[in-house]
Amino acid sequence: MTESMLVYDPTAPSQNEPQQLRRSLEGLRGAVVGFIDNAKPNFQYLVDDVAELLTQKYGVTSIIKRRKRGAAMPAAEDVIDELSRECDLVITGSGD
Amino acid sequence: MSTRLSPNHARLVEAPADLDEFHRYVAERKWGDGLPVIPPTQDRVERMLRHTTREPDDLVAVIAPGFGAATPRRIAINAVMAGCAPELMPVLIAAVEAVAAPEFNLQGIQATTNPVATWIIVNGPIVERLGLNAAFNCLGQGNSGNASLGRALRLVLQNVGSARPGEMDRATQGQPGKYTFCCAENENESPWDPLHVERGIARERGAITVVGAAGTLNMNTHAKDSDDLLRVIADTLEHPTSNDYWIGGEPWIVLSPEHAHILARDGLSKSEVKKRLWERSKMRAGRMAAKDLARTQTGRTAELGPIDENTLLPVSPTPDLIGLVIAGAPGTHSVYVPSFGDTRSVTREVA
Amino acid sequence: MQIAKRRKASLTICSTAFETLGRTQAKALGHPELPLAIIAHPFGIRTRNEVRAMAERCVEDIVRLATKKT
Numbered sequence: 001m002t003e004s005m006l007v008y009d010p011t012a013p014s015q016n017e018p019q020q021l022r023r024s025l026e027g028l029r030g031a032v033v034g035f036i037d038n039a040k041p042n043f044q045y046l047v048d049d050v051a052e053l054l055t056q057k058y059g060v061t062s063i064i065k066r067r068k069r070g071a072a073m074p075a076a077e078d079v080i081d082e083l084s085r086e087c088d089l090v091i092t093g094s095g096d
Numbered sequence: 097m098s099t100r101l102s103p104n105h106a107r108l109v110e111a112p113a114d115l116d117e118f119h120r121y122v123a124e125r126k127w128g129d130g131l132p133v134i135p136p137t138q139d140r141v142e143r144m145l146r147h148t149t150r151e152p153d154d155l156v157a158v159i160a161p162g163f164g165a166a167t168p169r170r171i172a173i174n175a176v177m178a179g180c181a182p183e184l185m186p187v188l189i190a191a192v193e194a195v196a197a198p199e200f201n202l203q204g205i206q207a208t209t210n211p212v213a214t215w216i217i218v219n220g221p222i223v224e225r226l227g228l229n230a231a232f233n234c235l236g237q238g239n240s241g242n243a244s245l246g247r248a249l250r251l252v253l254q255n256v257g258s259a260r261p262g263e264m265d266r267a268t269q270g271q272p273g274k275y276t277f278c279c280a281e282n283e284n285e286s287p288w289d290p291l292h293v294e295r296g297i298a299r300e301r302g303a304i305t306v307v308g309a310a311g312t313l314n315m316n317t318h319a320k321d322s323d324d325l326l327r328v329i330a331d332t333l334e335h336p337t338s339n340d341y342w343i344g345g346e347p348w349i350v351l352s353p354e355h356a357h358i359l360a361r362d363g364l365s366k367s368e369v370k371k372r373l374w375e376r377s378k379m380r381a382g383r384m385a386a387k388d389l390a391r392t393q394t395g396r397t398a399e400l401g402p403i404d405e406n407t408l409l410p411v412s413p414t415p416d417l418i419g420l421v422i423a424g425a426p427g428t429h430s431v432y433v434p435s436f437g438d439t440r441s442v443t444r445e446v447a
Numbered sequence: 448m449q450i451a452k453r454r455k456a457s458l459t460i461c462s463t464a465f466e467t468l469g470r471t472q473a474k475a476l477g478h479p480e481l482p483l484a485i486i487a488h489p490f491g492i493r494t495r496n497e498v499r500a501m502a503e504r505c506v507e508d509i510v511r512l513a514t515k516k517t
Contacts, residue, residue, distance in 0.1 A: 003113040008106050008136045008173040010255040012164025015103050016477030023456040025513050039394045041387040041491035049502030070343050070395050072204030072438045084453040095465030096491045162475045264471050
């Protein structure tokens with residue numbers, strides 16, 4: 001057995017307490033769905049297509065699309081307010 | 097009832113005392129940067145903490161993207177590991193506070209695929225007192241203060257902010273500046289007010305500025321005329337794969353004292369230099385790839401109005417956002433430091 | 448995430464190269480169960496038709512994740 005010494009762990013756990021934030025919908029029929037487009041190439045097409053399919057196949061009644069100025073920045077507070085208020089489900093994007 | 101430790105509480109653990117084994121122990125836990133670190137024992141951390149008046153477990157800043165609490169003790173732990181002299185502690189605390197300012201966009205900087213590193217610029221009388229390097233090879237190796245300060249900030253970002261490569265740090269390649277990136281301004285050789293004075297801090301106070309730096313590019317020119325010098329620097333700024341141009345960023349120039357004196361000799365103030373560089377570095381948007389031009393249209397239409405391929409894009413929204421710092425020794429080399437784009441440098445006084 | 452904090456159903460479309468980040472980040476933000484609909488990386492180079500095909504697969508994931516009981 002080799003000798004040991006006491007050292008501090010240099011890492012830190014997240015300050016944020018785990019929360020049960022998940023919300024499920026009964027179904028999508030009649031729902032309002034919002035999108036926050038991360039402004040990466042092609043994402044707007046994916047949003048367009050997913051929105052169309054949700055409307056045609058799953059009975060979503062209305063779609064709200066908003067776009068971020070750039071991927072590496074948070075969405076504007078007023079966009080978050082608007083979508084939280086108006087939508088039953090909000091879809092965001094990450095990655096490229 | 098179980099007691100839950102506060103997230104500010106730093107844990108003590110048993111580690112091998114043998115240095116070779118300790119090196120492996122650190123690597124396995126991904127606590128280091130690959131190079132050997134000094135064991136953060138209680139004694140060493142205590143010595144570091146004597147150089148701050150702040151309570152060891154108080155919150156200095158929450159570090160994205162892992163949202164760990166950077167306390168003076170945790171900063172000291174990482175400073176010990178990086179090899180900082182205890183006297184550097186207040187400088188490092190100021191740097192940690194600065195990177196957490198919202199305009200720095202630490203979340204973006206830490207989690208991006210971009211190589212962006214955090215560059216620390218030190219100003220004021222503390223430069224001399226702490227023996228930091230503003231001259232020969234100031235962005236290179238050789239000075240313990242420069243090397244360990246930049247390295248300590250990286251370890252805080254990685255350990256307290258949980259930005260480990262391939263996990264939450266998504267950098268495609270990264271850059272050598274992510275090991276360490278720190279220099280002082282060569283105020284003695286500058287013809288202008290130093291950076292901290294430009295930003296409203298008294299000359300006799302110590303200050304740090306943190307910059308989201310995407311890399312360094314050497315600009316070697318024997319231009320001896322200010323107009324000629326500004327022309328070639330402005331031309332170097334322009335490149336179609338730049339983050340600064342697509343989002344409206346904050347590019348930096350490290351001017352060598354020689355280059356700065358040519359500009360000052362011709363009667364140019366710092367703000368006039370920025371203005372001329374800004375005007376002359378406007379880039380035709382059509383030089384960008386089509387997809388990047390489309391991103392620029394999303395990112396900068398609010399700022400510039402409709403953008404097409406003939407639009408002349410300024411590198412930053414306003415001329416004052418071009419950063420100028422004087423550093424280095426004799427020589428005809430200045431450095432272009434493109435930024436992450438979606439970030440603004442932050443200056444803080446060192447307590 | 449800001450949306451989830453407002454007690455609203457939300458999910459994130461994420462490319463495979465960002466899945467680790469998405470999951471670790473969600474955990475760090477105190478929302479380990481943030482639903483992720485995963486698409487293949489690199490996404491930006493796909494043709495318009497390929498995006499359409501990806502959207503068809505993605506929409507099924509979205510519906511499944513949005514209506515999944517916890």
